[in-house]
Amino acid sequence: MELVIFLITAVVAIAGAVAMLLSPNAIHSAIFLLINFVAISVLYVLLYAPFLFVIQLIVYAGAIIVLFLFVVMLLGAERAEDTRERFAWQRPLGVTLATILLSLIGYLALRNPLSRTAVADQHFAAPERIAEALFTTYLLPFEITAFLLLAAIVGVIVLHTAGGRELRTENQELRTKNQELRTKN
Amino acid sequence: MVPTSYYILLSALLFTLGVAGVLIRRNALVLFMSVELMLNSANLALVTFAMARQDIAGQMVVFFVIVVAAAEVAVGLALLVAIFRTKQTTDVDEIHSLKG
Amino acid sequence: MNWIIWLIPAFPLIGFLLNALVVRRERAAGILASVMVGLSFAATIAAMVVLEGAPSEAKRLTWTLWEWIRIADFRVAFGLLFDPLTAVMALLITGVGGLIHIYSIGYMHGDVRPVRFFAFMNLFVFAMLMLVMADNLLLLFLGWEGVGLCSFLLIGHYFDRRSVPPGINPSEAAVKAFVVNRVGDVAMLAALFAIFTNFGTLSFYDNPQLGISGYLDQAIVVAGEMVDLGAFGQLPLITGITLLMLVAVTGKSAQFPLYTWLPDAMAGPTPVSALIHAATMVTSGVYLIVRNHTLFDQPASAAPWVLVIGVMTAFIGATAAVAQLDIKRVLAYSTVSQLGYMVAAVGMGAYVAGMYHLLTHGLFKALLFLAAGSVIHGIGNYQDMRRMGGLRNALPTTFRLYVIGALALSGIFPFAGFWSKDEIIAHAWFDARSPLAAIMLILTSAVTAFYMGRQIGMVFFGRPRDQAIHGHESGVAMRWTMVTLAVGAVIGGLINLPGLHWLNSYLRPVLQEPEVIYTVGMGILATITTLLSAGAGYLGWKTYACDLEPRIRVGKEDPLFRYLGDLWRGMEIGWGLDWLYQRVFVRPYRAASVFLSDVVDREAIDQVLVDGTARGLVRLAHGLRALQNGYIRTYALMFLFGVILVVAFFALRG
Numbered sequence: 001m002e003l004v005i006f007l008i009t010a011v012v013a014i015a016g017a018v019a020m021l022l023s024p025n026a027i028h029s030a031i032f033l034l035i036n037f038v039a040i041s042v043l044y045v046l047l048y049a050p051f052l053f054v055i056q057l058i059v060y061a062g063a064i065i066v067l068f069l070f071v072v073m074l075l076g077a078e079r080a081e082d083t084r085e086r087f088a089w090q091r092p093l094g095v096t097l098a099t100i101l102l103s104l105i106g107y108l109a110l111r112n113p114l115s116r117t118a119v120a121d122q123h124f125a126a127p128e129r130i131a132e133a134l135f136t137t138y139l140l141p142f143e144i145t146a147f148l149l150l151a152a153i154v155g156v157i158v159l160h161t162a163g164g165r166e167l168r169t170e171n172q173e174l175r176t177k178n179q180e181l182r183t184k185n
Numbered sequence: 186m187v188p189t190s191y192y193i194l195l196s197a198l199l200f201t202l203g204v205a206g207v208l209i210r211r212n213a214l215v216l217f218m219s220v221e222l223m224l225n226s227a228n229l230a231l232v233t234f235a236m237a238r239q240d241i242a243g244q245m246v247v248f249f250v251i252v253v254a255a256a257e258v259a260v261g262l263a264l265l266v267a268i269f270r271t272k273q274t275t276d277v278d279e280i281h282s283l284k285g
Numbered sequence: 286m287n288w289i290i291w292l293i294p295a296f297p298l299i300g301f302l303l304n305a306l307v308v309r310r311e312r313a314a315g316i317l318a319s320v321m322v323g324l325s326f327a328a329t330i331a332a333m334v335v336l337e338g339a340p341s342e343a344k345r346l347t348w349t350l351w352e353w354i355r356i357a358d359f360r361v362a363f364g365l366l367f368d369p370l371t372a373v374m375a376l377l378i379t380g381v382g383g384l385i386h387i388y389s390i391g392y393m394h395g396d397v398r399p400v401r402f403f404a405f406m407n408l409f410v411f412a413m414l415m416l417v418m419a420d421n422l423l424l425l426f427l428g429w430e431g432v433g434l435c436s437f438l439l440i441g442h443y444f445d446r447r448s449v450p451p452g453i454n455p456s457e458a459a460v461k462a463f464v465v466n467r468v469g470d471v472a473m474l475a476a477l478f479a480i481f482t483n484f485g486t487l488s489f490y491d492n493p494q495l496g497i498s499g500y501l502d503q504a505i506v507v508a509g510e511m512v513d514l515g516a517f518g519q520l521p522l523i524t525g526i527t528l529l530m531l532v533a534v535t536g537k538s539a540q541f542p543l544y545t546w547l548p549d550a551m552a553g554p555t556p557v558s559a560l561i562h563a564a565t566m567v568t569s570g571v572y573l574i575v576r577n578h579t580l581f582d583q584p585a586s587a588a589p590w591v592l593v594i595g596v597m598t599a600f601i602g603a604t605a606a607v608a609q610l611d612i613k614r615v616l617a618y619s620t621v622s623q624l625g626y627m628v629a630a631v632g633m634g635a636y637v638a639g640m641y642h643l644l645t646h647g648l649f650k651a652l653l654f655l656a657a658g659s660v661i662h663g664i665g666n667y668q669d670m671r672r673m674g675g676l677r678n679a680l681p682t683t684f685r686l687y688v689i690g691a692l693a694l695s696g697i698f699p700f701a702g703f704w705s706k707d708e709i710i711a712h713a714w715f716d717a718r719s720p721l722a723a724i725m726l727i728l729t730s731a732v733t734a735f736y737m738g739r740q741i742g743m744v745f746f747g748r749p750r751d752q753a754i755h756g757h758e759s760g761v762a763m764r765w766t767m768v769t770l771a772v773g774a775v776i777g778g779l780i781n782l783p784g785l786h787w788l789n790s791y792l793r794p795v796l797q798e799p800e801v802i803y804t805v806g807m808g809i810l811a812t813i814t815t816l817l818s819a820g821a822g823y824l825g826w827k828t829y830a831c832d833l834e835p836r837i838r839v840g841k842e843d844p845l846f847r848y849l850g851d852l853w854r855g856m857e858i859g860w861g862l863d864w865l866y867q868r869v870f871v872r873p874y875r876a877a878s879v880f881l882s883d884v885v886d887r888e889a890i891d892q893v894l895v896d897g898t899a900r901g902l903v904r905l906a907h908g909l910r911a912l913q914n915g916y917i918r919t920y921a922l923m924f925l926f927g928v929i930l931v932v933a934f935f936a937l938r939g
Contacts, residue, residue, distance in 0.1 A: 006187045010195050017202045017222055021209065026275075029215045033222065036199075040225055043195075046187070047236045049244050052228075052251075059251050060225070064258050068218060071262045077214050077275040086278055090922060094208030097925050102201040104932045109193040111936075125235070125244050138245050145252045152256035156263040170271060207921050216917075277917050284915030 006046055013039035026072045030065055037061045051127045192233040199226035213265055213275045217258070224254050286335045287348045290367040292328040293375060294414040296321045297407045304404035311399035315390035318403035322386050322410055326379035333372050344368055344794035347420055349494050354423070361487055362495050366420035370795045373640060373788070374417040374572055377647045381564045382410050384766040388655050389556040391762035392662060402442055402554065409435035413565050417572055421488040421497075422477050425573070429473065429537065432566045437463040439561065440553035449552050450668040451611040458549040465546040469536015476529035483510065483522055489576065504579040527580055527587035530573060531594065538570030540628055541598045544621045545863040548605075551613040555658030558613060563620050563654050564647035571624070571643055574631045578796060581631070588632050595629030596725045598622065601860055603732040607739065608843065608856035611668045612657050615740050618859065619694065620650060622729060626709055629722065635712040636796050637781065637789045642705035644788075645777045649693035649701060652770035656687040659759040659767065660744060670743045671839050672751040679756030682764055684745050686771045691741055693774040695734035695818050701777030706730060707811040708781070708801065714810055727814050734818035738825025743837065746830035751839055 016036035020029045041056040071077075123129070134142055199222060206219030228247045235243025269275050300321030308314045336346055349364030367375075386406060393399050412431025419425040441459030448454055481487055484500035491499045510522040534540065539547040539562075550562050561567070574581060574591065581588045602622030609615045623646050630639035661668055663680050677684040693700035696707060710730070713723035758764070781788035783803040792798070801807075829837070833844035846853045858864060912923070 003187050006191065010191075013195070014198060014202070017199055017206075020215070020218060020222070021202060021206045026212055026214050029212075029218055033218050036222065037225065040229055043192070043229060044232055047192070047232045049232050049235070049247075052232060052244055052247055055248065055251055056228075059255050060221075064221065064255060067258060067262055068214060071266060072214050074266060075214070075269055075275055077212060077269075087916070087919065090918060091209055094922060094925070095205060097922070097929060098201045098205040098208070101204065101925065101929050101932065102197055104929065104936050105197040105200070106194060108932070108936050109197060110190055121239065124239050125241055129241060130244065130248075133241050133245055134248070138249075141249055145249060148253060148256050152260050155260050159260075159263045159267050174271070204925060208918060208925070211918070280917065281915030284913055 002046060006043070009039050009042045009046070012036075013043070026077045027069065030068045030072060033068075034061055034065045037065065048122055049125050051125065051130045189233055189237045193230060196226045196230040196233065199223075199229070211276050211278055213269060213277050216277060217261060217265065221254065221258065224250065287346045289328060289335060290332050290346050290348050290365050290418065291350070293325050293332060293367075293379070294365070294411050294418060296325040296328065297410040297414065300407035301404050301411060304400055304407060308400055308404075311394070311396070312390075314400040314403040315386070315393070318407050319383060319386035319390065321407055322379055322383040325410065325414070326376075326383050329372065329375045329379050332367050333376075336367060336369070336372060341794055343490075345490065347490075347492070347494075349420075349492065352495055358485065359481070360495065360497050361421055361423045362492055362497060363424060364420045364492065365418045366489065367418060368795055369791050369793075370572075370575060370640070371417050373644065373792070374568075375414060377568075377644055378410060378413050378417065378565050381647055381651050381770070382406075382413075382560055384769055385556050385560045385564075385651060385655070388559075388658075388763050388766040389554075391760040392556055392658055393554065394760075396554075397445075398442065402439070405435050405438045406556075406560070409439065409561060409566075413569070416569050420490070420492065421486075422480060423487050425576075426473060426477060429533075429569065430470065432561070432569060433463060433466040433470070433537070436466070436550070436561050436566055439557040440550050442554055442557065443552070450666075451614065453549050453552040455552040458546075458552040462546040462550050465543050466536050468543060469533040472529045472532035472536070476526055476533060479522070479526045479529065483526075501577065501579045504583060521585040523580060523583045523585045524587050527577075527583075528590065530577065530580075531587050531591055534570030534573060534591075534628065535594065536570075537573075538567045538624050538628060539598075539621050540570070540594050540625060541601055542862060544598065544602070545859070545866055547621055548614050548617045548859060548863075551611070551617050555613065555654060555661060558617070559651045559654035559658070562617065563650035567620060567624055568627070568643050568647065571627045571631060571639055574628075575636045575640060575796070578631075578634075578636050582634065588634065591632030592629050592719070592722060593632075595625045595627070595632050596722045597625070599625030599629060599729045600725055600732075601625075603729045603736065604856050605859040607732060607736045608845075608853050609736075610670055610843065610857075612660065612670050612673075612740070612744065613654070613668060615670075615736060616650070616653055616657060619653075619733065619736070622733060623650065623694070625729075626706060626726065629726065630709045630712065633712055633716070633719070633722075635709060635716070635798075637792055637798050638705065638708040638712055638801075640792065641781045641788055642702075642709060644780060645693070645701035645705040645774075648770055648773040648777050649690045652686060652767060652774050653690040653694065655763070655767045655770065656683050656690060659683040659763055660687075660756075662763070663756045663759055665755075667751070669839070670740065671837055671841070673744045674747040674750040674834075674837070675745070676749070676756050677745040680745075680758050682758055683767075686767045687745070688741060689771045689774055691737040691822075693777070695737050695822050696730050696815060697734075697819055697822070698815055699775075699778060701774050703811075703815060704778035704782065707807075707814055708783075710814055711801070711807040711810055715804075715807065723810075727817065730814055731817045731821040734820075734822035735825035738822040738827075739829045742826040742829030742831075742834070746826070747834040747837070750837065 013036050016032045016034075016039060020032040020036065023029045023032060037056060037060045041053045041061070044050075044053040044056060203219045203221075203223035203226060206222065207216055210216055210219065228250055231243045231247050231250075235241065235247075265275075268280065272279060300318050303317060304314050308317060332346065336344065339346060345366055345368035347364060347366050349362045351363050352360065353363040354361040386403070389402070389406065393402055396402065409432060412428045412435055414428070416425055416428025416432060419428060437459045440462055441455050443449055443455045444459070446455060477487065480500060484503055486498050486500050488497045488499045489501050491497070491502075504523070511519045512522050512525050514520055536543045547562060547567070551558055553561075580586060581591070599622045602618045602620075602625055606615050606618035606622060609618060623642070627639045627642050627646070630636075630642060660673070660676065660680060660683055663683065664673065664676070667673070689700070693702040696703045710723055710726050713719055713726055779785075779787070783801065786800045789798060789800050828845075836844040836847075843853065843857075849856075855861065912919075
């Protein structure tokens, strides 16, 4: 039973990833990525990680994908890429190298497979346990991530207020130039 | 019982797909999404090992990775916006002025 | 009082150092150099006085300055030796050298580099004195090399001129002299090695102060030893050593086949030719043999070869001198010829006769060279005899002195050359029992007289052939030094007159040679020789002063060329030996040098290796530069490549 669920979820995850890669529309790519994230969260459930399942859905599927979608729409990036490819030779080379990497990792993984014993404690990663570990053993990293988030917030704000004014004037200049060109033509 | 090697193989496959995505796509956003895919595949591998070893440390690491990934996405997207706002395109091949 | 012998070489050394480092003006340089040599001469006289006080069994003064080399058994002292043989040589060097220095003050007046000239002249005297005063072979070799070096430096005195009369490049002549000397030096070194290996020492005589034994007294010990030459059979050791020394002498004393440098050495200033190439450096080979006479006295030694080489050279030199057109080249070939006499003498074991001729030759050849210099100086630096003629009126003193020198050289009674030359010939006929050698020497004597007559006829008699030349007599310094030498040329025979044998007695402690008993036979031989020479000389003079005189013209061939043709041409080019060396050695070597410099050095090494490396690196840099093209996806590709390598390493390692 578990195997069946795993297989279905795995197929969904892979399909989502492939579709993300191949989709010409960036928004479609983001949605496919979302599907992938959801599949992965289901896998977390199978792996006795309920807390992470929820966190994955909230943070990744809920916040990060939304952020991506916002930026795509902000930049107008949903358009398909131009057909002219400067480095046509990179595509097959990239795929080849990726395949090599896959085979290597696969070889490493399958060489000494980790034997799976029956899970003694199904709730070894219950939220209480996680909370306990988080606020005792991993207290320092926890606090540091708080600082990290602070730094990220400040950074983002700085990037956009300082550059914002210049961008605005630059934008204005570009618009006036555009208009002049249009009137000339 | 699903053998752990299945999970690892799945993780490897997703990682490789992410790598391929970085190499193939030119849209900056999709590139970034591929990077997130790679991060997720790594997380999957970590959780797998946590389960196999009955050790919660793996899941803690994943927790932190998710936090850091969130912060990174925020800053990264801000950067992308800063770079690509003035251009009409989000093609990464347009950014090549730092050449040797 | 032994320390006084150190003063003899010390004075010229000081003169050299002062001239090289301190002195700037021509007059000061000349006077300093001459005074130093004069002081050296005085020191020599003083040393001779001191020498008289030494016991006759070990009649030598030694003074060791320090132990020069001490490596296991190889011990060499830096010490000087003063015995009668050395005294005689030192007298010649400092005496004639001093006179030539004084002459040079006048001759080199107005020269472009007088200080350099006098510095090197002093250095030369120092080196030559070291050569004759060394108490071991290594120090002798130091002097040997030193005189070779000074010869090079002084021949090349006019190094900035492309060509000097008679068409020689001074730098090339200097190099030629040095290189040909070098050939001899290699043999000298080999002889040193052989002597050390077999005798265990390089010292001539025992040195009790340092505990070094001498090898000259041990010569009899190695009489029977043989050297194994592998496929070439066996050679007696003494033969090998003396043969090597003979080669060394051939180089330094311009014997066949290494005499080609001496005629070209005339590119140097005339005082240099007088001092180095007449009186002193070229006689160092003869000194070497005389000093090592215990080796050459052995029955297995190469002494017969020495005799052969000497006689050959004497004849070749004389015949070549006949056809020369440059006034100094006649004298150069004449020197080659007279050195042949000396070498032949020592080859026969007549060491005293050889030294006798060395001394008298030093006197009259120096006189001849100085007089030739006087002629050259007087007519404005022309050396082609075809341009001269009738100069006896314009340069009367020079003319008379030249005649004295020529008579001495030709061996006319009672001038100095007669006594020494005829002693050698007598020795060849009577003592050495080589009638062939004696006949060759007598013929050579006749030829010698012929070319001197020819020269005097061409230069001083006849009509003045070049109207642009107006001769004037030389200055005081030049004249009086020549007169001094002329006195020596006249009375020089007194050194070893038959019956008195002063030189023989003086050299007895060193050479132990029996006196020559003068028989009537010798007197007859001497008379025949003299008459023959006188006749030949008169013939030479008459031909060139009267008979063929109208045919001598500037730029035209010598009149006798018409009768002798190719034979004359052969004589003129010194029998082609120099031509042969040019073809066989010089030209291929030059071609190889040009090849190495242009092709190998410039092309292969510079272009391919040096520039090629640079260009290769630049291309590599360009190639590597393409890696950083600014495109993110290319960088990502390279990342991946690296990652694969790392993963593969781990995958394939375990």
